Amino acid sequence: MLIARSAVRLTHAQAMRRAIELAASPDVPLWPNPRVGCVLLSKRGTVIAEGYHRGAGTPHAEADALNQAGERARGAIAIVTLEPCNHTGRTGPCAQRLIDAGVSRVLYAQSDPNPIASGGAETLRAAGIEVESGLLAEESRAVNRVWSRATELQRPYVTWKFATTLDGRSAAADGTSRWISNAAARRDTHVRRAECDVIMVGTNTVAVDDPSLTVRDADDLPAAVQPLRVVVGERALPVHAKVFDDAAPTLVMATHDPAMVLEHLWRMEKRHVFLEGGPTLAAAFAAAGLIDEIVTYVAPMLLGAGRNAVADLGISTIADALRPTVVDIAIIESADEQPCVRLVMETS
Incomplete structure (x- = not known):
């Protein structure tokens, strides 16, 4: 009123x-x-x-x-x-x-x-x-x-979210990754998902982890309109994967070209992509200069081996490192669990 x-x-x-x-x-x-x-x-x-x-x-x-x-x-x-x-x-x-x-x-x-x-x-x-x-x-x-x-870029804004150990691992050597972050960090992720109109992963993430990719886990989150689930890649997907349920719409894009993906989503009037894919998809977007914001949850944990949070970016010298600007740092505390540090960074 x-x-x-x-x-x-x-x-x-x-x-x-x-x-x-x-x-x-x-x-x-x-x-x-x-x-x-x-x-x-x-x-x-x-x-x-x-x-x-x-x-x-x-x-x-x-x-x-x-x-x-x-x-x-x-x-x-x-x-x-x-x-x-x-x-x-x-x-x-x-x-x-x-x-x-x-x-x-x-x-x-x-x-x-x-x-x-x-x-x-x-x-x-x-x-x-x-x-x-x-x-x-x-x-x-x-x-x-x-x-x-x-609107200035004439493409969707891309927020890349991931959880990592202190030594930059997103999964252990046996592939396990639940849970690197804590419950409070996962709820924070759902809050951020609700602010986007696309949640994106690669085909490998769907095949291995079978995520739902929906906004949930909190009664006060706006779940009435779920973001579009977008799966990128050419790998065949299980027909019974959770992304094909009726909880939210899903678009599969059989390509490895991040720019083509964003162009298509822009034409669909999508404006904010929440990129939650694995290291390969993240590296493709980062190498193409198509990540605008990074949200990472760093856990007080060491693995020493396992899957890197991001794949090879083609950077061979420290002078060429990607250096996003830190805009926010917070400690995310959770009952009966170790706290995480949330870093929010912008790339431009």
Whole structure:
């Protein structure tokens, strides 16, 4: 429910923070569209109406607010978290809606990185509307961090997740790997799965481990819409593998080309891949420069032998090492188990 604030005067920064709150509403799906909020202010700074986008096919944030405002929008100031779109998709262009409504001024935080939808600011200016950009741009981008980067890259954002021992092993010499991480780390993995629209592994992982690749293990996780399960590789798969059950949709891609996989998923409007494959698939994506984020759970354990967390990357000298930037470190504690260290890194 939107909050009535008609008697409260807001600065432009306060109105933008409110728009960011609306954009991040918990009922808004993460994919495939950006999350956007809008606040309409009178020239005195009182709130006329608020709106936010609730997912593909629903009114955009500006349209939602304008629908509520009606004639009160004439002469108003529109505060929007993302540059008003300039194209017709499932709905019409927001820039034109703002022009038709007679707003006098538009302030937006983040420029639209989508080449198809961008250009709204120029359209508004051409219609004689005052336009300003950049107010709380970083805070706004944080709401759509992955969507923004994926849109800039024109491919899905890839998060590679793995668990490893201190000496870089993902399994022991006999193939056993349950459990390197602890229960809390596994639950954390499900939280991160729920933030993605694709969970990806290779055919070998399906054949050997028979994973379900679903969001589960916690009652408060959004399991209503499961991510697409994607299996990459040319190895024949058992027909009774868990990935072929009805818990979630599954796509098998018989290729070893990571770029081709991501191109296909982009066309399917998939925006965030959670890569959980074994060392071979991970190495293919890493060598191709197609990993954007790494989440690893490091267990206080030594094996000395066994499967490496990642296969050969073709790196022969320390100078050529891949060096992701650490953005977060946390100790993941679990009852009656050794803690793990979770590292989150970005590659660019």
